[in-house]
Amino acid sequence: MTYVILGSGGHTAEMGRLTQALLQQEDATKAASYQPIRFILASSDSTSEQHLRQLLPKQATKAEFIQVPRSRSVGQSWLSSIFTTLWALLWSCYLVWRDRPQLVLCNGPGTCVPFCYAAFLWRCMGRLPSKSRIVFVESFCRVESLSLSGRLLLPLADLFVVHWPSLATRYSHKSNLRYFGRIL
Known part of the structure; x- marks a missing residue:
């Protein structure tokens, strides 16, 4: 199973191409x-599912949102975001525990942070296989x-991809960071 984390606007367009x-x-x-693929999107995101369904190839018609x-x-204020982030993390921990995704693919919306931390946590605790x-x-x-x-996910991502050589140079000391040229 694969989790693809969607954000609104440009994030969804990029994830659609990926x-x-x-x-x-x-x-x-x-x-x-x-x-199977499960697309994860914020409950307040009203357009990503429609946009992505138009882009998906036929073999992904069984994809879940x-x-x-x-x-x-x-x-949102930083203080109140502490509580909403903790709530999102609880949801993420439950879903990752239940589904045991082999791949979590994301490109930067805030929705992806709790899912990546949940996957990292469950992998460390043996719930997810080490090859996830x-x-x-x-x-x-x-x-x-x-x-x-x-910045929050660079320390725990297995692969961290950047699109620009200047970023690759700036973070060349990070062993998980890669620059492949233009991939979108």
């Missing part, structure tokens, strides 16, 4: 190994610095 590439590999066996509590809303992976693809718009989500 998911298309994942599912349209020449080797059908590899593409099938990522199935799961709405979860948002960690932090735009403009957390892959974070920094948003294409992050040219000179990492997003807040990126």
Whole structure:
């Protein structure tokens, strides 16, 4: 099972292109190994599911969309976001425990942070197999610095992908950070 974490707007567009590439590999066996896919989106996100359903290839028609509590809303105070983030983390821990995803793929919306921490936690505790992976693809718009989500997840992501050589150079001391050129 694969978890693909969606954010609104540009995050969903980027994840749509990444998911298309994942599912349209020449080797059908590899593409099938990522199935089933569960798309995780914030309960307040009203457009991502519609947008992504239009982009998905035929083989992903059985994909599920799961709405979860948002960690932090735009403009929400930092103090109140502590409580909403803890609530989102509890949800994430439950879903990751239940589904045991082999891959958590995300690109920076705040919704992804609790899921990555939950997957990391359950893998450390043996609930997820050691071969399960957390892959974070920094948003294409992050040219000179990492997003807040990126800074929080860089220490625990198995693979952290950046789109710009300046970021790769700046964080060259991080063994999990990779630059592959333009992937979107």
